Amino acid sequence: MHNVMKKILVNGKIILPERILDPGYVYIEGNIILEVGEGVPSIGTDTERIDVDGKYVSPGFIDIHVHGGGGADFMDGTVDAFLTVAETHVKYGTTALYPTTLTSEVSLLFETLDAYAEADKRNNKGAQLMGMHLEGPYFAMSQRGAQDPKYIRNPDPDEYVRVLDYSPVIARWSAAPELPGALDFGRYVRSKGKVLALAHTDAIYEEVWEGFKVGYNLATHFYSAMSGVTRRNAYRYAGAVEAGYLIDEMDVEIIADGIHLPMPLLRLIYKIKGADRIALITDAMRGAGMTEGESVLGNINTGLRVVIEDGVAKLLDRSAFAGSVATADRLVRTMLKTGDIPLHEVITMMTKTPARIMGIDHKKGVLEKGKDADIVVFDADINIGMTMVLGDIKYASTY
Known part of the structure; x- marks a missing residue:
């Protein structure tokens, strides 16, 4: 079986509707969010690690x-x-x-x-x-x-x-x-x-x-x-x-x-x-x-x-x-x-x-398990560092 690529964004300020997890992580499998959590998780060898260096991680x-x-x-x-x-x-x-x-x-x-x-x-x-x-x-x-x-x-x-x-x-x-x-x-x-x-x-x-x-x-x-x-x-x-x-x-x-x-x-x-x-x-x-x-x-x-x-x-x-x-x-x-x-x-x-x-809140709009992996990373001045659409990085500036 073909393994679906896993990615994890670590060392980020994760923006949730009610609060910000700092530090936190977002775990992605394929085009879906697998897990969102606080702290620094242990990561398997099959996962690409993306260190966002203290930047904000937001829903797309x-x-x-x-x-x-x-x-x-x-x-x-x-x-x-x-x-x-x-x-x-x-x-x-x-x-x-x-x-x-x-x-x-x-x-x-x-x-x-x-x-x-x-x-x-x-x-x-x-x-x-x-x-x-x-x-x-x-x-x-x-x-x-x-x-x-x-x-x-x-x-x-x-x-x-x-x-x-x-x-x-x-x-x-x-x-x-x-x-x-x-x-x-x-x-x-x-x-x-x-x-x-x-x-x-x-x-x-x-x-x-x-x-x-x-x-x-x-x-x-x-x-x-x-x-x-x-x-x-x-x-x-x-x-x-x-x-x-x-x-x-x-x-x-x-x-x-x-x-x-x-x-x-x-x-x-x-x-x-x-x-x-x-x-x-x-x-x-x-x-x-x-x-x-x-x-x-x-x-x-x-x-x-x-x-x-x-x-x-x-x-x-x-x-x-x-x-x-x-x-x-x-x-x-x-x-x-x-x-x-x-x-x-x-x-x-x-x-x-x-x-x-627009009636798409069952799949988009919040960083949570099961939602589409649409993610944007930015700094305190809202300069965009990375944009991810359905788990694929479509834009990345140099960190």
């Missing part, structure tokens, strides 16, 4: 909302684009990601879904592809952000039924719950077992609540492209942001790059929602992991020209942000240093909570 980062990186965007619709993005983000600690679309023609969406399916078979160097996240096109025009207005429309059953029938790789769909037909759309998406999220919405609290009841239980990039308190004929109405706070079971994802949301808002979200209801996301476009300068949001040929400066993508007239260039390590660093949040809770927001939201 799970990015549930990402558009691109390394000069590629999923909307390029090519297998190479998918592989480039997966290989870029793995260097920054991401072990699992959900490729995300932008509003587009259905034909381009189908090309992107086809490219995903092929890339998933060929992806042996990057973060694992976990399923597609469709962002749009069913949005409030007033909250479109950098999404192309010519594709924004109300939910159309003929269209969304066809899209969901086309490919099994769709994991999540984000839409505005207040649009005509959005509740029926939401019920249909949920009936297919997909995650349903509210996004680019001008909904007031009452409309969000109706949406929540049919399954809109995740707020896409909380605060970004989302209504707050509004006045209509002298009366005040709570918006989607307030609904996200008031509905205890509503999960929120946040672009914790330190720019989309300033420190007081990061702290407020954490104070009210807590680590178990917050997922950190990059929402990264193709400029992640690249130098600053001009870039393109969306498809390389038909997308929106933008400029990357000050650590963020902006519209050319600088009137609005046009996407993030964050990587997962930056999200963790920001929440730790700016949010002043304990490290194990920050890691929960980057691992355990996104895994639960």
Whole structure:
């Protein structure tokens, strides 16, 4: 019989949801975690020993909302684009990601879904592809952000039924719950077992609540492209942001790059929602992991020209942000240093909570026996030393 390779990470600070084991170890057999423990274990001769030299050992980062990186965007619709993005983000600690679309023609969406399916078979160097996240096109025009207005429309059953029938790789769909037909759309998406999220919405609290009841239980990039308190004929109405706070079971994802949301808002979200209801996301476009300068949001040929400066993508007239260039390590660093949040809770927001939201928490998100061996090693400044996906080292800097 062929022996499955065993590895053991020793001399690490092992990050668990409630505490940090220091020193501790993680024992891996094949692609699964065999044991997590405290102290220094005795090791058999059949085991590769990896001394992490006092660094932190964390579950692999799970990015549930990402558009691109390394000069590629999923909307390029090519297998190479998918592989480039997966290989870029793995260097920054991401072990699992959900490729995300932008509003587009259905034909381009189908090309992107086809490219995903092929890339998933060929992806042996990057973060694992976990399923597609469709962002749009069913949005409030007033909250479109950098999404192309010519594709924004109300939910159309003929269209969304066809899209969901086309490919099994769709994991999540984000839409505005207040649009005509959005509740029926939401019920249909949920009936297919997909995650349903509210996004680019001008909904007031009452409309969000109706949406929540049919399954809109995740707020896409909380605060970004989302209504707050509004006045209509002298009366005040709570918006989607307030609904996200008031509905205890509503999960929120946040672009914790330190720019989309300033420190007081990061702290407020954490104070009210807590680590178990917050997922950190990059929402990264193709400029992640690249130098600053001009870039393109969306498809390389038909997308929106933008400029990357000050650590963020902006519209050319600088009137609005046009996407993030964050990587997962930056999200963790920001929440730790700016949010002043304990490290194990920050890691929960980057691992355990996104895994639960996407329904993969039976195999990912926590370092424990039986889970996938998705592991990231980093120092006190969150510089990534090693990224392991399903027991294979995909990235390693020199210790």
